[in-house]
Amino acid sequence: MFSKETYINRRAELKKLVKSGVIILFGNNESPNNYPANAYYPFRQDSTFLYYFGQQRDGLVGMIDVDNDTETLIGNDIDIEDIVWYGSVDSVSDLAAQVGVSDSAPMAALRTICNEALRQKRTIHFLPPYRYDIKLQIFDLLGIHPNQQKESASMELIQAVVKMRSVKTQEEIEEMERAAEIGYKMHTTAMKLIRPGVTEKYVAGQVDGIAHSYGAQVSFATIFSQHGEIMHGNPSLALLEAGRLALCDAGAETVNNYCSDNTRTMPVSGKYTQRQLEIYSIVEACHDMVLNVAKPGVKYMDCHFAVARLMTERLKELGLMKGDTEEAVHAGAHAMFLPHGLGHMMGMDVHDMENLDQINVGFDEETRPILDQFGTNCLRMGRRLEEGFVVTDEPGIYFIPALIDDWRKSGHCAEFLNFDLLETYKDFGGIRIEDDILITKGGCRFLGENRIPYHPQDVEAFMANNE
Numbered sequence: 001m002f003s004k005e006t007y008i009n010r011r012a013e014l015k016k017l018v019k020s021g022v023i024i025l026f027g028n029n030e031s032p033n034n035y036p037a038n039a040y041y042p043f044r045q046d047s048t049f050l051y052y053f054g055q056q057r058d059g060l061v062g063m064i065d066v067d068n069d070t071e072t073l074i075g076n077d078i079d080i081e082d083i084v085w086y087g088s089v090d091s092v093s094d095l096a097a098q099v100g101v102s103d104s105a106p107m108a109a110l111r112t113i114c115n116e117a118l119r120q121k122r123t124i125h126f127l128p129p130y131r132y133d134i135k136l137q138i139f140d141l142l143g144i145h146p147n148q149q150k151e152s153a154s155m156e157l158i159q160a161v162v163k164m165r166s167v168k169t170q171e172e173i174e175e176m177e178r179a180a181e182i183g184y185k186m187h188t189t190a191m192k193l194i195r196p197g198v199t200e201k202y203v204a205g206q207v208d209g210i211a212h213s214y215g216a217q218v219s220f221a222t223i224f225s226q227h228g229e230i231m232h233g234n235p236s237l238a239l240l241e242a243g244r245l246a247l248c249d250a251g252a253e254t255v256n257n258y259c260s261d262n263t264r265t266m267p268v269s270g271k272y273t274q275r276q277l278e279i280y281s282i283v284e285a286c287h288d289m290v291l292n293v294a295k296p297g298v299k300y301m302d303c304h305f306a307v308a309r310l311m312t313e314r315l316k317e318l319g320l321m322k323g324d325t326e327e328a329v330h331a332g333a334h335a336m337f338l339p340h341g342l343g344h345m346m347g348m349d350v351h352d353m354e355n356l357d358q359i360n361v362g363f364d365e366e367t368r369p370i371l372d373q374f375g376t377n378c379l380r381m382g383r384r385l386e387e388g389f390v391v392t393d394e395p396g397i398y399f400i401p402a403l404i405d406d407w408r409k410s411g412h413c414a415e416f417l418n419f420d421l422l423e424t425y426k427d428f429g430g431i432r433i434e435d436d437i438l439i440t441k442g443g444c445r446f447l448g449e450n451r452i453p454y455h456p457q458d459v460e461a462f463m464a465n466n467e
Contacts, residue, residue, distance in 0.1 A: 001098070001256065002171055007054045008100035010164065014052060015066045017160035021123035022067075022113070025049045026134045027060035027075075042217055047348040048127060048161055050257055054099040057089065061110055062101075067122070072096075072103040074110050114141045125154035127161065130355045150357075158356050165353055166345065166361075167388035173438060173447075175258040176346070176390060179216070180436065180448030182252035183260035186210045187452045190224070190250070191459070192466045194266055196242040200224050203248075204235035211252045219259035219350040223249035228265060228430030229398040231340065240268045245276060245429045251350055259350045261392055262452055263434035270463045272456050279397050280431050280456055282314040286395035287433045287454070290342065294385060294393070294437060294444045301367050301382030304342035307395050308334040315397075320425075323416045333416035335375025336407060337399075343392035344380035346436050351380065352390075389439040390447065396432030399425040 014023065027049040031041045045056050053062040053073060060075040073096035078089060093104040117124050124142060128150045129135045135146040144152050168176065186207045193203045204224040211218045225233030226240065228247030240246060246268055251261035265280070267273075272280060286307040294303055308329045315321040315337065321328060328334065345352035345361055353361045358380050363369060367382035381391055404426060406412075408419045433454050436447045453462045 001054050001056075004098065004100045006169075006171065007052060010052050011064060011071060011100075013164060014160055015064060015069070017163065018066055018125060018154075018156050020066050021125050021154075022117045023062075023064040023125045023154075023157060024110075024114075025052060025062040025064075025127070026129065026137065027053070027055070027062070028058060028131065029133055030058050031131075044217075045257065047257060047353070048165070051161075051165060051348060053101070055095045057095060059107070060092070060095070061107070063110070063113060070103065071101045072105050072109075072113075073099075073101045074105050074107055074113075076107050111141060118142070123154070125157040127157060128153040128355060128357065158360050162353055162356060162361055165347060167386060168347060168390055168438070169388070172258060172347070173388075173390075175254055175256050176260065176436070176438075176447055177449070179219070179252045179254045179258050179260035180446075181450065182211055182214045182216050182254070183250070183262050184448055184450045184452050185214070186250050186252060187248060187262055187264050188462070188466075190246075190248045191264070191266055191453070191463050194240060194246050194268055194463065195270075195467075196240055196268055198240050199237050200226065200235035200240065200246075201237055203240075203246075204250075207248065207250050211250075214252070216252045216254050219251035219253040219261060223247065223263075226268070226429060228396075228432065229400045229428075230430075231398075242269045243273065244268050245431065247430060247432060249432065249434065253350070257348050259346060259348070259352075260436055260447070261346060261350050261434065262436065263394060263396075263432045264452060264454060264459070265431040265433065266459055266463065270467075271460055275428070276431075277456060278318060279428070282311055283395055283397050283431045283433050284455065285314065286310055287393055287435070290393040290395075291437065291444060291446075294391070294439065295442065296385055296387050296439060299367055299382060299384050300342065300362075300391060301369075301379065304379060304382070305329060307342055308338065311338060311395070311397065319421050320418055321416055322418060328413070328416040331413055331416065332373045332375050333413035335373075336403065336413065336417060336422075337397045338395065339375045339378060339398070339400075339403070340394075340396070341379035341381060343394050343434075346390040346392060354380070385439045385444075387439055387441050390436055391439070392434055393437050394432055394434030396430060398430035398432075399428040400430075401426040 028046045063072045075092045096104040204222045224235040226244045247265045249263040312325045362381040364383045369379045370376040437444045453459045
């Protein structure tokens with residue numbers, strides 16, 4: 001938790017931006033695995049509730065009456081039976097005081113607050129819910145069917161939250177630096193363990209354990225696979241094989257719920273083959289180019305397409321692509337190899353605020369994505385960069401057998417692709433290099449004091465020296 005003043009100031013700014021009405025921010029409840037007492041899933045507070053009210057306890061709701069300048073933390077105190085099993089916790093009024101909220105009330109009061117606001121025809125602002133228990137609670141309180149709640153959510157509140165959470169303060173940056181350091185330990189642990197005969201699940205399990213052992217949790221389900229061409233490749237019981245590549249996409253989330261997200265692609269045998277190096281060097285060049293061009297005022301969409309042009313030029317040198325580079329990128333031919341966007345916003349969520357709809361978070365009126373083109377439809381971030389933004393830089397090249405077959409059969413972008421040569425890469429897998437970058441006054445920088453090795457010679461040297 002940050003200082004009391006941080007949350008007081010955040011709520012005051014939110015009131016200025018929203019201007020009128022009643023704001024209701026729902027915290028999360030426990031999510032049991034298979035019966036109520038088996039809280040197998042670790043409790044994860046809603047990020048926006050946490051941003052403004054700072055408390056990690058389940059079963060809380062924050063209410064801000066903008067017109068009357070009042071704030072209330074709503075929730076029920078736990079009873080003696082819960083204390084027996086889980087120990088004593090602070091009362092709701094104590095929790096409220098810790099974050100500078102003067103009033104608290106039991107959960108039953110929320111219905112009274114909503115009924116009175118509806119009677120007075122006041123606007124009740126809420127964010128798009130993503131958990132079914134909260135959807136049912138909104139239905140019960142406001143009479144809005146779950147199927148209509150996304151459309152009924154307050155755009156004024158969404159825009160205010162995005163405006164505030166997009167720009168990271170110094171204390172938030174420091175928290176993300178802590179997440180980056182845990183991420184460093186996670187990825188270097190993977191590099192130490194990778195060798196033929198070890199299972200994917202074993203390495204991924206050890207990586208996850210690093211996050212938990214430092215008081216954190218993973219910021220998303222760890223991706224670790226020899227099938228790097230699968231974007232979200234879950235670790236399997238398959239044995240790592242000599243000569244193949246292993247892709248590890250993993251991150252940590254601190255106790256204050258700030259995230260890291262990095263990807264490295266490593267040779268199982270400890271040395272990249274020549275063919276692997278040829279592809280790796282292209283991804284490396286694209287990754288490093290972003291570090292030179294990303295700065296305040298630059299559209300991240302422009303960075304994405306600059307990467308697409310560089311990738312196309314380099315793939316033409318290998319004979320995998322052909323034709324005019326600009327025409328190829330305009331047609332989306334590069335998406336054969338890069339079917340996702342260059343990156344996304346980072347913060348309290350690994351895809352920061354994505355529950356508010358990525359169009360609202362990652363784009364503005366001049367950078368709306370082209371939703372009907374393969375690859376471009378997966379852009380998550382295109383808006384102009386500002387000082388204090390944290391975004392991922394994650395180019396990749398993937399050889400997806402089913403996609404190769406599909407495009408070859410349909411003739412899609414055939415004038416820009418060498419399908420005969422692509423056939424010989426169907427067993428290659430995929431390569432991605434990902435880092436989190438902070439946009440600074442004059443450019444950008446990596447987050448984290450320690451740099452996870454990614455230049456091929458550094459990866460090979462680290463693996464050789466840490467066997």
